[in-house]
Amino acid sequence: MTVLARDALHPVRLHLNGSARSAQVQPRMLLSDFLRHALGATGTHVGCEHGVCGACTVRIDGVAQRACMTLALQVDGRRVDTVEGLADAQGLLNDLQTAFKRHHALQCGFCTAGILMSCADWLGRVSQPSEDEVREMLSGHLCRCTGYTPIVAAVLEVARARQTAKEATHA
Incomplete structure (x- = not known):
């Protein structure tokens, strides 16, 4: 098991709504905060921050999961889809x-x-x-x-x- 320094930054690379993206994060950063603040995917809302309300739900490798209960480091190398990715490239709603x-x-x-x-x-x-x-x-x-x-x-x-x-x- 790798031990990460608490305040050191670590790279996270992922495919967000079909596009390769990356940013540096602290080990304790939540996926919800990473999406909103580091990657600008503000459609992912943060409600209860306890996994109860469902406002932060995204799909990780196609499966719906709570972004407030997932660390950003956990999506390194994975596919994450947010509500911004439901519409097509021209903005046409699905x-x-x-x-x-x-x-x-x-x-x-x-x-x-x-x-x-x-x-x-x-x-x-x-x-x-x-x-x-x-x-x-x-x-x-x-x-x-x-x-x-x-x-x-x-x-x-x-x-x-x-x-x-x-x-x-x-x-």
């Missing part, structure tokens, strides 16, 4: 973001980035979720504005549309 907009599944927007990242990961694994399954997945996020109903509607709409598109290509 299907999930568009459904959130259509269903008014965001109000203040603070929790939205984390919820979108969890939903993007989850919908990649669960193609035909029930309403109860969507609500269970969302139970790891705190939203004080929407009451979750429009979020659930948006996720179910995207799941149905993706399933219909999949069936059409296999027909």
